[in-house]
Amino acid sequence: GMKAVADRIHGKGLKAGIYLPVGLEKEGYGEGKLPIWNTDNCTTGDIVYSDLRTTNGWDSSYKIDFSKPCAQKYIDSQAQLIADWGYDFLKLDGVGPGSFKSGDNYDNRADVAAWQKAIKSTGRPIHLEISWSLDINYAKDWKATSNGWRVDTDVECYCNTLVSWENSVEDRWRDTPGWTRYAGPGGWNDLDSINVGNAAMSGLTKAERQSYMTLWAVAKSPLFSGDDLTQLDDYGLSLMTNRDVLKINQQPGKPAKPVTSVGDEQVWASRNPDGSYTVALFNQGDSASPVTADWSALGFTGQASVRDVWNSENLGRYKDGITQALPAHGSRLFTVTPQGPALRTTAYEAESPDNVLTGSASVADCAECSGAKKVGNLYLGGTLQFTHVVVKQAGRYLINVAYTSGDPRSIGVSSNGRTPVATAFPATGGWGAADTISVPVTLKAGSNTVTFDSGTGYSPDIDKIDVPLR
Incomplete structure (x- = not known):
């Protein structure tokens, strides 16, 4: 049985994991007549909506109605069974909002909270991981009720190799940054499994395999191998067992x-x-x-x-x-x-009356921004120009740009009337969430203009810039 499987896995020095889709699987409904363990009279018909509405990323389960007292008892029974078998890890899949689904039927926040409560009541430490492509707008809920959450779709390409760079390893560099602020002790951003160990079967070059492992390590993603562990090549094994890299993944602090x-x-x-x-x-x-x-x-x-x-x-x-x-x-x-001193900078606020706004650009409130203001609506030609950026020495400067953006966007950055350079700005975690990135500009000694130009697209909102002192 399942306990014997877990015992054998533990005997190899490994952790044992198990998988369930969220909701009551249709195969387990039994016309609503199946009794629920450790209750007097609860049945499967007592825990779902009467119209048998479906849920999860595949609509393969009936949605559980947690306003009914029997619902939590059902989750309790499942958690206890998994604990009694001796499992250490539960992946709850197809969770929404996320999994490419939205709306009331696919809001599974109550399910995840019920699972957290049930696992705690078993007394066994079981890691609760939820999947997949979770909606970042509910990140605080995922952090409050789980130990990890998938920020993206499957990393596997479902082709003749485990993964490919284009589908979808490289997506993680774009999709992960907005989630960074939510990761910390007790809950982490999950970039999906590590598939770097099976040589050609990995579908990647050696350079790509190292980059894959490097990003997962610095992002402090949980590290789950998706490889065939009986077919690891020497290079893949060296990537997965480098103690200094693993230490970076495991040490305290925020992700990169x-x-x-x-x-x-x-x-x-x-x-x-x-x-x-x-x-x-x-x-x-x-x-x-x-x-x-x-x-x-x-x-x-x-x-x-x-x-x-x-x-x-x-x-x-x-x-x-x-x-x-x-x-x-x-x-x-x-x-x-x-070994050197802290960088000294001069701050310039985007909402300063000295600046020039054109097109749709406008000042907006932003509780997390410096001065509680920012310049937004930078789209389809809208621009923000800082008009009096003063430096003593001419040269290339990395200016630190504070901004907000609900998704990855780009904006043209230029100085003193030069041609704007399209610059990528990662998502910050929401339009009210401020973060920073450094952008190169060339400045002359004395007063300069620095312009942010949306061009033909939609751009991030700008809070302020910090210009290094020399």
Whole structure:
């Protein structure tokens, strides 16, 4: 039986997991006459809606009505059975809002809360993971009632390999950042399984396999192997067992997020409890390219000591930043320890009356923004121009842009009338959620203009810019 399976898995030093779709599966309804364990008179007909409305990502279950007292008792019975079998992990699948479904029938927040309550009552620590492509607008609910939540669709390509770069490994770089703020002790953003260990069957180049593992590690995603563990190649095994990389995934602190994003070049970073930074360089392009991590984007200047995590090698000190040549879809992973002082900046508010707004652009309230204001409605030609950005020295500056965006968007950034450069801004977690990213501009000594131009599209809202002092 199932307990014997769990016991054998535990005997191999592994955890045992089990799977259920959310709701009461149709096959388990039994014309509404099946009794529910540990109750006097509850049956399956007493826990669902009378019209037998369906739920989950496949409509394969009847929706449970948690206004009925028997409903929680049913979930309690399922959780106790799983605990008695000795399982450590439960994946609850097809959960909404999410799983490409919305509306009342697919709102399963009550289900997840009932499962959390039921698992707690068993006395066995069972990790509750919910899936898939959960609606970020309910992220606080997922964090309150589960241990992890899938932020995207399946990573598997359902083709002749486990995954492919285009379908849908590369999507995680775009879809993960907005969720970063919600991850922390007790609940984590789940990027789906790790499929980097089966050589050609993985469907990826070696560079792509390392980037895959690097992103999952720095994003602090739960690490579940989706590989055939009996067919691991040496390279895949080295990726999955690198203790320094696993330590980054497991150490306290917030997940990494993009700090610069220039074309296909991305730098993700997070500050560690000891004051160092985890810094990942990614080349999303289809050809080799250098990628630079600027220390100013991390919030300090001068020197820093750099350790190559994947190669377990101390690289010495680097001034102002580090540049690495990366292959197509390649990556590097560093621990950076500042030796120089904190970066000093001058702040310029987007809503300042000195700025020029054109087209649809307008000032809006924003409780999380600096000064509780931002400039929004930047779409179809709307622009925001900071008119008096003053620096003492001419040169290239990384300005730190505070903004809000409910989804990944781009905006043209320029200085002093130059041609705008389309710059990607990751989602921040909602239109009221402020975050930052560093953007390069060329400034002259004295007064400058810095313009954000929506062009022909829809752009993020801008809160302020912080310009480094030199």
